Amino acid sequence: MDFRLTDEQEKFRQEVRQFLEGEIKQGLWQPTCDAWIMGHNPEFTKRVAQKGWIGLTWPKEHGGQGRSFVDRLILTEEMLRYGAPAACHWFADRQIGGAVVHYGTEEQKKELLPMILKGEAYVGLGMSEPEAGSDLASLKTKATEDGDSYIIDGQKVWTSGGSRMNWIYLVARTDPNAPKHRGISEFFFRTDLSGITIRPIEDITGGVHFNEVFFDGVRIPKTSLIGEKNKGFYQILNQLDYERSGMERLMANYPLFDALIKYTKETKRKGKPLSEDPIIRPRLAQLGIEFEVGRLHMYRIAMVMDAGRAPNWESAMSKAYSTAFEQRLAATAIEILGLYGQLPPQSKWAPMQGMAYHSYLSSKGYSLQAGTTEVLKNILALRRLEMPSQ
Amino acid sequence: MNLAFSEEQEMLKKMARDFLTDKFPKTVVKELEGSELGYSPELWKEMAGLGWMGLVLPEKYGGSGMGFLDLAVLLEEMGKACLPGPFFSTVVLGGLTIADIGSEEQKEKYLPKIASGEMFFTLALTEPSAQYDADAIETKATADKDGYVINGTKLFVPDAHIANYMLVAARTDEKAKAEKGISLFIVDGKSPGISSSVLKTIANDKLCEVVFKGVKVPKENLLGKLNEGWSGVEKLIQRAAVAKCCEMVGCIQQALDMTVSYAKERKQYDRPIGSFQVIQHYCADMATDVDGTRLSTYQAAWMLSEGLPCAKEIAIAKAWAGEACQRVMALAHQIHGAIGVTIDHDLQYYTRRAKAAEVSFGDASFYREVVAKEMGL
Numbered sequence: 001m002d003f004r005l006t007d008e009q010e011k012f013r014q015e016v017r018q019f020l021e022g023e024i025k026q027g028l029w030q031p032t033c034d035a036w037i038m039g040h041n042p043e044f045t046k047r048v049a050q051k052g053w054i055g056l057t058w059p060k061e062h063g064g065q066g067r068s069f070v071d072r073l074i075l076t077e078e079m080l081r082y083g084a085p086a087a088c089h090w091f092a093d094r095q096i097g098g099a100v101v102h103y104g105t106e107e108q109k110k111e112l113l114p115m116i117l118k119g120e121a122y123v124g125l126g127m128s129e130p131e132a133g134s135d136l137a138s139l140k141t142k143a144t145e146d147g148d149s150y151i152i153d154g155q156k157v158w159t160s161g162g163s164r165m166n167w168i169y170l171v172a173r174t175d176p177n178a179p180k181h182r183g184i185s186e187f188f189f190r191t192d193l194s195g196i197t198i199r200p201i202e203d204i205t206g207g208v209h210f211n212e213v214f215f216d217g218v219r220i221p222k223t224s225l226i227g228e229k230n231k232g233f234y235q236i237l238n239q240l241d242y243e244r245s246g247m248e249r250l251m252a253n254y255p256l257f258d259a260l261i262k263y264t265k266e267t268k269r270k271g272k273p274l275s276e277d278p279i280i281r282p283r284l285a286q287l288g289i290e291f292e293v294g295r296l297h298m299y300r301i302a303m304v305m306d307a308g309r310a311p312n313w314e315s316a317m318s319k320a321y322s323t324a325f326e327q328r329l330a331a332t333a334i335e336i337l338g339l340y341g342q343l344p345p346q347s348k349w350a351p352m353q354g355m356a357y358h359s360y361l362s363s364k365g366y367s368l369q370a371g372t373t374e375v376l377k378n379i380l381a382l383r384r385l386e387m388p389s390q
Numbered sequence: 391m392n393l394a395f396s397e398e399q400e401m402l403k404k405m406a407r408d409f410l411t412d413k414f415p416k417t418v419v420k421e422l423e424g425s426e427l428g429y430s431p432e433l434w435k436e437m438a439g440l441g442w443m444g445l446v447l448p449e450k451y452g453g454s455g456m457g458f459l460d461l462a463v464l465l466e467e468m469g470k471a472c473l474p475g476p477f478f479s480t481v482v483l484g485g486l487t488i489a490d491i492g493s494e495e496q497k498e499k500y501l502p503k504i505a506s507g508e509m510f511f512t513l514a515l516t517e518p519s520a521q522y523d524a525d526a527i528e529t530k531a532t533a534d535k536d537g538y539v540i541n542g543t544k545l546f547v548p549d550a551h552i553a554n555y556m557l558v559a560a561r562t563d564e565k566a567k568a569e570k571g572i573s574l575f576i577v578d579g580k581s582p583g584i585s586s587s588v589l590k591t592i593a594n595d596k597l598c599e600v601v602f603k604g605v606k607v608p609k610e611n612l613l614g615k616l617n618e619g620w621s622g623v624e625k626l627i628q629r630a631a632v633a634k635c636c637e638m639v640g641c642i643q644q645a646l647d648m649t650v651s652y653a654k655e656r657k658q659y660d661r662p663i664g665s666f667q668v669i670q671h672y673c674a675d676m677a678t679d680v681d682g683t684r685l686s687t688y689q690a691a692w693m694l695s696e697g698l699p700c701a702k703e704i705a706i707a708k709a710w711a712g713e714a715c716q717r718v719m720a721l722a723h724q725i726h727g728a729i730g731v732t733i734d735h736d737l738q739y740y741t742r743r744a745k746a747a748e749v750s751f752g753d754a755s756f757y758r759e760v761v762a763k764e765m766g767l
Contacts, residue, residue, distance in 0.1 A: 001399075001459060002392045003689050070391055261765065275767040285758040288765050289706045296685035303391055317678050374671070381670030384677060385650050388665040 009074055016078040019051065024082065031083030033253040033359045036076075038207050039085025040164050042119075048086065049119035054093045058101055062109055063117045069305035073247060073298060080251035081258075087209075091123040091161060092116045095243050096169050096188065103186075103227030103235055112188065124165030124191070126156040126213060127236070134375050136171070137180045137233055141215060143172035143187060150174075150187065150225070152195075152218040158369065162211025163200045165191050175230050186232040189224040205361045206344075243370050244315040245301045249322035250294040252366065253329060253359040257287065259352040260333050267351075274336065283332055290325050297321060313384035316376040323367040330359040393688070399463045406464050409440065410471035416736050422474040423594035427552060429475030438507025442477070447485055451501035458629070462636045462691035469640025472739045474595070476510045476549040482633040483548070483626065484511020487557055488576075491614040491622040496576065500555070512553040513630075514544040514577075514600055515623065522627055522752050524620050525568035529602060531560035531575060537609040538562070538575065540583075540602040550586040550598035553579040558602070563617050574619040576611040577602075593746035628701065631708040631751040632694055635687040638711045638747045642683060642718040645740045646676045649722045656727075663725070672721045679714035686710050702764035709757035712748040719744045 005013075023029065029041060048054060056072045058064020079086050097116045100108055115121050132139040141154025152172060159168070168191050175183030191198070195218035200208040227235045264274040264284060274280050297318035301311040333356035334341030345354030367373045381387040395403065413433055422428060437443065446461040447453025461481075468477065485504040488496055488511075503509040519526045529542025540560050550556060556577045563571030577584070583605040586598045614622045650673055653664030663669050686707040693700035719741045723730045730737045748754075 001395060001688060001692050003692050005391060261767065265767065275762075281762050281767055282755065282758040284767055285762040285765065286709075288761050289709050289758070292703075292706050293682040293686050293710055296689060297682070299391060300393060300681075300685060303393060317674075317681065320674070321678055321682070374667070377671040377674035378667065380674035380677060381664075381667075385670075385673050387650065387670050387673060388654060388662050390661060390665050 005070070005074070009071060012071060013074050013078060016053075016075055017082075020078060020082040020084055023047075023084070029085050030353075031255045032085075032353075033083060033256050033355050034207075034362050035083045035085045035087065035255075036080060036090050036248045036252065037087050037160065037209050039083075040087045040122075041085035042088050042122075044085050045088035045119035048089065049117060054089050054119055055097055055113070055117045056093075058097060058113070062101055062113050064101075069302040070299065073302040077247045077251065077295075077298075080247055081254050083255035087161065088122050088164070089116075089119045090248075091125055091169075092121045092167075094246060095239050096121070096123050098242060099169075099186070099226060099235070099239050100188070102238075105223075107223065108188075108226065121167050122161065122165050124159045124162040124168045124211070124213070126159050126162075126168045126170035128158040129155060130157055134372055136236070137184065139171060139173060139184065141170070141172045142176070143170075143174050143185060143220075145174075145222075146219075148222050149219045150222060152187075152215040152220060154215050156213040156215075157210075158201075159198075159211045159213045160209055160369065162198050162213050163208055167191060168213070169226075171232055171236060174232075178230060181233045183230055184232040184236075185229050186226045186235055187220060187224045188226050189220045193218050193220065195219070203362070203365060205358050207362070238310050240371060241310040241312050241315050242305075244319040244376070245305065245311045247298050249319045249366065250291065250298060250325060253326050253355070253363065256333055256352065256355040256359045257291070257329055259355055260284070260329075260336065263352055264336065280336055283336075287325075287329055287332060290328070294318070294322050294325055313380050316371065316379040317384070319371060320367075320373045320376040320380070323363070323373065326359070326366060327363045330356060330363045334360050393685075395463065399460060402460060403463050403467060405440070406442075406467035407470070409436075410467055410473060414471045414473055416472070416739060419472050419474055419739060428549065428588075428594075428596040429552070434475060434507055437477070443481055443485070443507045444505025446481065447489055447501050447505050448497075451489070451497055452505035453501065457695040458632075459688075459691050459695040461633070462688065462695075465633050465636035466640040466643075469637030469743075470644045471640075472743055476512070476552060476596075478630075478633065478637075479512040479548040479553070480504055480510050482630055483513035484555065484557060486629055487513070487574075487622065487626045488613065490625060491574070495610065496613065500576070503554075509554040510549060510552050511555050511557065512547055512549045513626065514547045514550065514556045514558045515627075516544065516546045518543060518545050520545065522756060523568070524572060524623075527559050527561050527568075527572050529558070529560045530564070531558075531562050531573060531607070533562070534606075536606070537611070538607045540575065540577065540605040540607060542602050544600040544602070546589070546597045547586070547600045548598070549596050550579070550600045551588050551596060555579055556600070557613060558607075559619060559623055562619075566617060569620040571617050572619045572623065573616050574613040574622055575607045576613050577605060577607050581605050581607070591746065593742045595743075595746060627751055628704050629694065631757075632687065632690045632704055634747050634751050635683070635707045635711045636691060638715050638744065639680070639684050639687050641740050641744055641747070642676075642680050642715050645718055645722040645737065645744075646673070646680050648737065648740075649673060649676065649725050653725055669725055672725055676718045676721050679718050683707075683711045683714045702761060705752075705757035705760035705764065708752055709754040709761065712754045712757075715744040715748055 055064040056067045060066040129139050143150040170187045174185040195216045197214040199212040201210040301314045304311040343350035344357050444453035449455040531538040531540045558575045558577045562573040583603045586600040589597045591597050656663050690703045690707040
């Protein structure tokens, strides 16, 4: 047992910090909550790509750095700590590149991976549909073979990153006659094709990372199929383990936590800083405790991945834990701010740039996307605890 | 980073589990909880024979020289078994403290007897104020020509009724600041002027009231430096808190395992109750709390083992464990249903111990304040 990071890893953390602090100092961007999914900044993504920080864990032969998942966790932890605008490359780096490495053909790897590594693939995730949420396998969007092509018809919803995407990772039905889990395939293709309509959905924060995406006879080349035809559902279960594995679940609103601590130290009520208030002080400490416990869950996951196993129940556990944490953090922040907590970022009176308001509202969605807390607890019960399904 | 036990630790874990399962079925635990001594002299000898009392003490003094992390493995198994008796007070509170701050003579005199299982030690720290702060120490030790004279009342002293020696924290300078006037003494448990009585407690774990009336202690029994005892006390509270967390990990892991297997067997509405999502989600919540406790506890234990500064990590572990244990036990009972609240069911041993552990060596409120300071609040 050893909880220490290596000297190289500590050095790497410093390198990432220096880079991000330098960016902030130059005024290139401001730290914000949820910047990993809402902060689209192509120039930032380019600079990250130039550092070689996209595809960090991919094998070297595919242009990656062949580094460990703990290394990648350090990188993402720092990106989230500083609220860096990493949305342009986040999905491609986190799960799509890995899926191509894992399931793609040699041609696909040659075509797609360099584009992801350069930070040029802004990927949307086309999974949920109006009638297929947690029960993803009941999806209806069709991919019908036609010569050298597939024709896509149907509708996706809650497509993250849809309004900025130039590529989409799509799950569609390729065999309508097979049992529902066995007739699904995965595709990856450009979104500038005719027949694709994207309609942004404004969420309760006023942000638009969710979208509806309509496919009307969209013709894609057969080479867009990733992995085995009709095995897509099983591929995606594995990919979801990775999607849920990261620090963003715990740290999406870390800039708020940071700002809240500063705010409570600087704001006085009845002549004393809020941080010394006998009710507020232990609540902040409790959040600190919960955060650190969450971090340990995250590092455990990285170690599972470094041991070559998909982090299955571990990432279900940590995602359920972490999204509950971020909701408590945001709710606590609002309670501490009192009346000020209800002010949006645009308000001149809003403390902490309105991060509490934003985070309180945005955190409601994260216990839903990428597996609802209920689905995750099912996974935990069935796979870790081996409880009976009936 | 690596979260796995070493091969030796795995062996120790297995050996401990086999021994404790074999020798301490709940019938034995029940009998010992109800007995006057609170431990079995025969089984204590067997444990000493396995080298457990000396496991973490230096080889020079008859121990095996293993680390705190190895002790953690053993303590987890003890928590799982609800082991009654004076292991914790003798080894964690007594042995490790003497090894940490004792003089060479004191180590030579006491540690081999602890390692061999010949002597019981304990710590007389808390008083009727029941706080772990320096200003809670009101017991006085007054210097006289041969040594010191102790007067005061200590409360919640584990195993004082059988202890050969007690480490007593007493105030030696009343004018100094709370932390600056405290000293530790090694006091013979049979000294004239000591009277102790066992308290009835939730865990039946032989916590005692100990009254010191003009108890004479020779000079050479001062442990550590005069008036500078508090730093040693702080360190021993930290070690004890982590050690308690290790027991709690074993305790709630066992409660989870018992609950999951009960949920798989118990049928209602013609199906195992473990197939209902609400029960599954309760169990998932329990597992998340167990894992959080395990991760934070072993992080602190590893840091202690490595001699790294870890006040914050210890505080996180104990604050988390104390409250997580309560959540886990509440759900364990809810899933077990009425059978779980019967005195003949095993679950109640864990419920009672988890509650006692929560308040021992600092509760969540106590450690939240430590974390608040570490966070710069």
